[in-house]
Amino acid sequence: MNLILWRHAEAEEGSNDLARALTSKGQRQAKRMATWLEARLPDKYKVICSRARRSQDTARALTEKFRIDATIDPGASYAAVLAAVDWPHGNGTVIVVGHQPTLGEVASMVLAGEPAGWTIRKGALWWISYRERDAVGETALRVAMAPDLL
Numbered sequence: 001m002n003l004i005l006w007r008h009a010e011a012e013e014g015s016n017d018l019a020r021a022l023t024s025k026g027q028r029q030a031k032r033m034a035t036w037l038e039a040r041l042p043d044k045y046k047v048i049c050s051r052a053r054r055s056q057d058t059a060r061a062l063t064e065k066f067r068i069d070a071t072i073d074p075g076a077s078y079a080a081v082l083a084a085v086d087w088p089h090g091n092g093t094v095i096v097v098g099h100q101p102t103l104g105e106v107a108s109m110v111l112a113g114e115p116a117g118w119t120i121r122k123g124a125l126w127w128i129s130y131r132e133r134d135a136v137g138e139t140a141l142r143v144a145m146a147p148d149l150l
Helices: 024-038 053-060 078-085 102-112
Strands: 002-007 046-049 093-098 125-133 136-145
Touching: 002 102, 024 053, 046 053, 053 093, 078 093, 078 102, 093 102, 102 125, 102 136
Parallel strands: 002 093, 046 093
Antiparallel strands: 002 125, 125 136
C-alpha cells in the first residue's frame, strides 16, 4: 500500500473553517505539487478529501475524481484517517488531502509507532509505503516534498 499524506495548500483566513478557499499562492502550491505527483503516480489511485473547501481545491489541482469523507475533517484523529484508508492492509495508492495536526500525527504513527506533533507544511506531502516481506511488515518513507522545492 502507498499512503500519500497531502496537506492542503495555503488558504484564506475566515470564520467559516470549512468554506475557506485557497489563496493565489495556495493555488500555485497545489498545482506545482499536482504536476510533480502526476509524473510519479501509478495509473490507478484514490483521493480522499475532507469536507473543507481548501482540501477539495488542493485535490482538484490533481483530479476531479475524489471522495469526500467527513471523518477526516479538521480536528480528526489519526485513527480516523488510518481507518478511512484501511492502513496498512488497503490496496494500491491512496492520497489523503487533509489538515494539521492530524496528518503529522498519522505520519508519526505509521513511521514511529506513536502519535506525535510532526508538522507537514502547507501544500507539502509525505509518501509512505507498506509491504509485507517474509511475513514481516515494512513501512518506509518514500519522499517528503514541499511545493517550494519544486
